[in-house]
Amino acid sequence: MFELDPRLQQDTYVLGDFPLSRLLLSKDANYPWFILVPRRAGISELFQLDDSEQQQLWKETTALAETLKDCFAADKMNVATLGNVVSQLHMHVIVRRRNDPAWPAPVWGSKPATAYTAEQVAGIRQRLATVLDDNFTFAEA
Numbered sequence: 001m002f003e004l005d006p007r008l009q010q011d012t013y014v015l016g017d018f019p020l021s022r023l024l025l026s027k028d029a030n031y032p033w034f035i036l037v038p039r040r041a042g043i044s045e046l047f048q049l050d051d052s053e054q055q056q057l058w059k060e061t062t063a064l065a066e067t068l069k070d071c072f073a074a075d076k077m078n079v080a081t082l083g084n085v086v087s088q089l090h091m092h093v094i095v096r097r098r099n100d101p102a103w104p105a106p107v108w109g110s111k112p113a114t115a116y117t118a119e120q121v122a123g124i125r126q127r128l129a130t131v132l133d134d135n136f137t138f139a140e141a
Helices: 006-011 051-071 118-129
Strands: 012-017 021-026 033-038 076-080 091-096
Touching: 006 012, 012 118, 021 051, 033 051, 051 076, 051 091, 051 118
Parallel strands: none
Antiparallel strands: 012 021, 021 033, 033 091, 076 091
16 A cells, blocks of 8 residues: 655645656745655655556656746756655656756755745645646645
């Protein structure tokens, strides 16, 4: 049974689900920082997904990155799966702008996290609702 890693639960807002992955928003308002987590139990590496799931994860990641680039006027999209701290397989999809607090360095550990307000999170959900298609189901706010 799929369960979200406790660290991801603590550090993110759950936005909803794609066919394979849960979409999370990092609780760091310095960057529009999203995380996709395949809803598969016990998976820590990409190669542990079967071929069709690997393709689906890449499809969801690519579509999300393209949507976010346009929606948040990104200068660059950072897409990565590391898992050194949280071993559960997850894909970071981060909007980068030349004027963000860490540019051009990586976001990890660069600056202290800035909390979102409830209004900011609602605004991101609303913005995504206008661009995500029927393959996405929003979680209750």
